[in-house]
Amino acid sequence: MNSATEDKYVSKKAIAANEERFRALITAISDIVYIMSADWREMKQLEGRDFLADTNEPLADWIAKYIHPLDHDQVKTAVEEARRDNKIFQLEHRVLRADGSIGWTLSRAVPILDHKGNVREWFGAASDITETKRAEEALKLAKKRTDQQKRVYETIANSTPDLMYVFDLQYNFIYANEALLSMWGKSWDDAIGKGLLQNGYEPWHAEMHEREIDHVRTTKTAIRGEVSFPHAVLGKRVYDYIFTPILNDKGEVEAVAGTTRDITEIKQNEQRKNDFIGMVSHELKTPLTSLTAYLQLMEKSNPAQEDPMTKKILGQSIKQSRRMTNMINGFLNLARLESGKMFIEKEPFDFATFLQEIAEETRMLYSQHRFVFPESAPVNINGDMGKLAQVINNLIGNAVKYSNLGSQVRISTIIEGDQLKISVSDEGTGIPQEEISKLFDRFYRGQNNNLIAGFGIGLYVCREIIERHGGKIWVEQSTDQGSTFCFTLPV
Template identity: 30%
Template sequence: MKDSKEISRLIAEFEKQEQALVLDNLLFKETVDTLRIAEEKSAVLNSIVESSDDAIISKDLNGIITSWNTAAYKIFGYTSEEIVGESILKLIPRGREDEETHILNQLRQGIRVDHFETRRLRKDGNLVDVSLTISPILNEEGSIIGVSKIARDLTAHRKAEVVSERLSAIINSSDDAIISKDLNSIVTSWNDSAERIFGYTAAEMIGESILKIIPPDRYTEEPRILSQLKQGNRVDHFETVRMRKDGGLIYVSLTISPIKDRNGDIVGLSKIARDITENKLMEKKKDEFIGFVSHELKTPLTSLRSYVQIALHKARQQELDFIANALSRAEIQTKKMEKMISDFLSVSRFEEGKMQLEISRFDIVGLLKSCIEDASILSSRHPIIYEGIQECYVNGDIEKISLVMTNLIGNAQKYSPEQGNITVSCIANDKNVTISIQDEGIGISEKDQKQLFQKFYRVNSEKTRFISGFGIGLYLVSMILDLHESNIRVKSCQGEGSTFCFDLPAAV
């Protein structure tokens, strides 16, 4: 009986030990799991700290640095080995030492320091602008045992601010209206000159549609401009009409650029609008004067040419060679004056909307050869060669295409060296006929090519200063071809000559 009790006691004691062992195993496993989780969290935290673009630094209450991440090295220039164990004062410029004491006092009062902007000293002695976020490091009892700092480098931000301030100053002091808008045509910025030119204040326009200053008959310009910008084409010096707050219309020259985000996507438009109303009115008066004078000169010049022709005929009959030669030269000059006056009148009619086309089917090759013959009579200093097909019919206004050819061949003669070849060619396909005029002249720079077809524009160089002209010939050519839904094109290189070409629709 006694042995039975002893056995029961031993069994009970064994069971207690077994339970204790199981409990110890569970506690050990829980401790291991806790340590593993803590290690994982620590690894994640270390990874975040090391991959941060901001300097993350910790120090004790004596200002001794206790940790230093990779970004701190990039910003301040010190490696972790060089700086850990050193005083934080190593980074603080003279005159700013009291900032540390002030910050520590704030932290002791439970006040967190956020985005404190200051300057710190790099290893190379240069100063760097930084934004500091500072937090206390607490022990288990809640006492401060150190300080953690996050320092963000503000250098790029400061540079961007300076650039932004300069741009703002330029925009605000500009005599041109500088306006930006989003892709829905809503105005997002409006400078002082925009207010002066259009009459609306920034408060009245920002958030409103740009259509507020566009006359209704010009609404289609906006989608057309946006389409060009989306194709990567910048819009330069686009002349149009806009509407002021008082309802008055003004002429403006627009330069329009896309506003792009970091990905290169267009998010808006920037417009520079220059008021050219005064210039346009002066130009209109000048055109009216030129038109009037040209018209008044045409009648007496026609009579003068008739008298010269009669006198030339009699001089040749009487074999008065000197007089005949002089009158022949006078007749050539009257032809030149007639052409010049005709050009001025054509420009005037076009700009008044009075130039109308009389479309007919005609042999373009016959017209080209006729123009070559006339040009050769006026100036025999340049051989003019025709190349291409011998017969080809097109649809167009024969008189005005003749004017185009006269101007293009005349230009080739003026800007070519003596005996320099001029080649007129004509090629055709199923739909179009291409006419080109090639010379061996002085050539045209890329800069001048962009403005070549503007009214009164002349190339200004040493080689052109003694060549006469008013700068309306190519302008007239461009206008006439525009009426034919065609355009004049130029290929040129300075010193190597130029080629002008255009297309006309082939006639069936």
């Protein structure tokens, strides 16, 4: 053997050894290994390793056996491109697995050349990527659903006249719907990512909302408020808003969502209503006061009142005129309260003396009930005597209204720390437990009160008066044996 022939032999042997090592490496790291003929018409061998069915003899209909029908054309096209340019075949496609199910592979095949540079066969390997493709499909489906939900939510958010927005924890807007952008007179790019001041809020307004965002973040609870804000087109408007925490999967606040509603028209209508109630009540009060005075004058001018019927009629007339006066006063106070015109004019006075004056008037007005008033020591209170008298008279009036004739109404006082506690107890029908929490709401009347006159504003006004004095009012107990209403005043 001459040297040239010997070199050629050594070279072929080295190439064969390299090829064997290459095959061994691919076989070791691949899920599937296969060998194709030079023209790809036959599959010479396939080791499916339980993923695909093995074949140890040439197979001509390998496409029908292994490739999913929907991918036949795609595989044929990729094979033709690889053969034409003698380049690596590479393709992701579906296959028919050994168990009959559909799987996915990433298949690669390299051309193996003979000593003349011609392709003698193709050596291929494939990986099982079924789970990866399933995950991709699930992710794609989830994204599609998310995009669909996003479009629905954006449609809802942008079609409502309410202002909807989201703050990050640095007080910057990270979302604003069309209504809010319109109110600002800004585009999305101009507003999003910017803070309150940058979006036109006055310093006091920005500071207020920043404190509220801090409160939501700290407490993880919603907060509600009302504020005036200039609209870019409509001018100054009144808004009711609520801030709500957005929690992550760890239960931590990651953002704060807000919703704001324009209540300008509602406020204007309420003001018109209050003005009307106040005007009508004031106009009614003047003639009613005169009528009561005339009735009292008639009663005093004929002290003997020999005719029992006349005496009874006068007494009932005075009683009813006082009741109507109290109702009108209630409407006046409600109108003043809601328009912000109810003033508490405090001055120091002795509550014990004040209560005795109320006792004398009460016994005259409600002669068919028994009243027990305390014999208390002097107690100094700083308050509005007229407003506090209205509270006590209202509680006494309710006690009389909801209890039988001849029953007892007890008024008691006790000092607890720096508070004076006043209680009014009756022997009436009591209040259902489910109604107690609603008693001090505006215009609320119990389900069983349809036969008793009233508009459900007395206790609402009482609560406002007591709270403006720095006290509290509540129902201490209520059974079918009677109820006890209590309130406190700072001593």
